[in-house]
Amino acid sequence: MLHSPAPASPTPRPAALNARDLVALEDRYGAHNYHPLDVVLTRAQGCWVWDLDGNRYLDCLAAYSAVNQGHNHPRIVAALVEQAGRLALTSRAFHNDQLGPFCQELSELTGFRRVLPMNTGAEAVETALKAVRKWGYKVKGVPEGQAEILCFSGNFSGRTISIISFSDEPQYRDGFGPFTPGFRILPYGDAAAVEAAITPNTVAVFMEPIQGEAGVVIPPPGTLSRIREICDEQEVLLIFDEIQSGLGRTGRMFAWQHENARPDGMVLGKALSGGLYPVSAFVADDALMDVFHPGDHGSTFGGNPLGAAVARAAIRVLVDEGLAENAALMGERFAAGLADLKQPSIAAIRQRGLWIGIELWPPVGGARTYAEALKARGLLCKETHIHTIRIAPPLTIQPAEVDWALEQLHAVFEQLD
Numbered sequence: 134m135l136h137s138p139a140p141a142s143p144t145p146r147p148a149a150l151n152a153r154d155l156v157a158l159e160d161r162y163g164a165h166n167y168h169p170l171d172v173v174l175t176r177a178q179g180c181w182v183w184d185l186d187g188n189r190y191l192d193c194l195a196a197y198s199a200v201n202q203g204h205n206h207p208r209i210v211a212a213l214v215e216q217a218g219r220l221a222l223t224s225r226a227f228h229n230d231q232l233g234p235f236c237q238e239l240s241e242l243t244g245f246r247r248v249l250p251m252n253t254g255a256e257a258v259e260t261a262l263k264a265v266r267k268w269g270y271k272v273k274g275v276p277e278g279q280a281e282i283l284c285f286s287g288n289f290s291g292r293t294i295s296i297i298s299f300s301d302e303p304q305y306r307d308g309f310g311p312f313t314p315g316f317r318i319l320p321y322g323d324a325a326a327v328e329a330a331i332t333p334n335t336v337a338v339f340m341e342p343i344q345g346e347a348g349v350v351i352p353p354p355g356t357l358s359r360i361r362e363i364c365d366e367q368e369v370l371l372i373f374d375e376i377q378s379g380l381g382r383t384g385r386m387f388a389w390q391h392e393n394a395r396p397d398g399m400v401l402g403k404a405l406s407g408g409l410y411p412v413s414a415f416v417a418d419d420a421l422m423d424v425f426h427p428g429d430h431g432s433t434f435g436g437n438p439l440g441a442a443v444a445r446a447a448i449r450v451l452v453d454e455g456l457a458e459n460a461a462l463m464g465e466r467f468a469a470g471l472a473d474l475k476q477p478s479i480a481a482i483r484q485r486g487l488w489i490g491i492e493l494w495p496p497v498g499g500a501r502t503y504a505e506a507l508k509a510r511g512l513l514c515k516e517t518h519i520h521t522i523r524i525a526p527p528l529t530i531q532p533a534e535v536d537w538a539l540e541q542l543h544a545v546f547e548q549l550d
């Protein structure tokens with residue numbers, strides 16, 4: 134029998150698990166591939182999240198910029214619920230009534246003609262890498278198997294084997310070889326190195342316009358536009374990974390707009406769904422995207438109507454609520470409030486929009502201590518590498534919340550230094 138009848142006297146419900154029990158369960162049954170801060174969250178709204186004991190925290194990580202629109206944005210939740218009750222997944226064997234409008238709206242937002250939807254960021258990066266390689270062979274005339282892609286030190290673009298093949302972070306690679314060939318790593322922000330590294334087999338420069346995981350590392354002014362020129366001169370494609378930097382985070386819709394260095398293709402993810410569902414995409418113009426023919430590439434869930442409906446709502450919220458503009462304004466307010474933080478422990482503060490990296494000196498394991506002290510004061514953030522505190526709240530944050538966050542940061546620096 135498939136369904137057993139309800140027992141005559143129902144077994145008593147077990148007492149709700151407390152935070153310690155839940156952390157222990159994760160530890161006991163989950164793989165140990167993360168080291169989270171010691172807080173168990175159970176609900177959220179806008180910029181704020183709550184733990185099991187009812188403590189409230191300002192979320193200054195925003196799920197690595199996946200919740201730029203704020204947690205549980207009502208318009209995105211409504212789109213998710215409505216679509217989930219109607220049609221969630223068709224596979225791409227059939228058409229659905231959300232994919233076309235999603236592609237159109239993302240094309241209009243980005244200014245790129247074509248959209249190839251995937252799910253996670255790493256998949257969209259893989260899609261971009263496949264596209265530029267195939268373009269190299271079919272359009273540029275690079276000999277089969279010889280395509281080269283130029284990448285940069287300190288990069289982070291995901292965790293697949295091909296993506297970690299161009300990482301220079303030892304921990305991300307240790308034990309995972311053999312690696313995918315065809316990548317060359319250059320110093321980040323060094324346009325001259327790009328020019329010198331290009332060969333007839335170079336198909337693309339693949340780059341984060343600002344590096345997030347590296348600690349909000351901003352290339353020297355003019356770098357993006359100079360690399361754009363070099364790529365044009367040498368018949369090399371320029372692809373930006375805007376998974377974390379894009380969709381309003383830096384105060385512009387896309388980080389490349391700060392230098393008007395329009396790439397040939399762009400990878401998006403994270404906030405493309407406002408955090409409610411994994412949606413990513415590779416966007417490009419026809420000349421590049423036309424390398425894909427039916428059957429060349431795909432994904433069971435990529436372009437599904439549920440994800441497409443959620444992403445459509447997430448895009449509308451970004452635009453209607455002027456979140457890139459708010460990121461620019463609130464980012465300036467944040468930067469001004471940090472400027473008078475003259476602690477000897479701070480080596481540098483980097484900021485673009487609502488993306489702030491506070492680099493500590495000396496660079497020895499300090500950032501986590503600060504993240505823990507901030508947590509105790511109700512501000513959640515996460516160290517990146519060991520020496521940088523990254524502040525990246527939802528782009529819906531308001532002046533009073535920025536001021537409150539600044540108070541906590543000042544207090545923690547005073548307490549720890």
Ligand SMILES: *Cc1c(COP(=O)(O)O)cnc(C)c1O
Binds near residue numbers: 254258291345378402
């Ligand atoms: C998060 C991130 C990725 C990977 O996205 P996943 O959804 O975790 O696979 C790729 N590139 C950048 C810049 C990112 O921040």
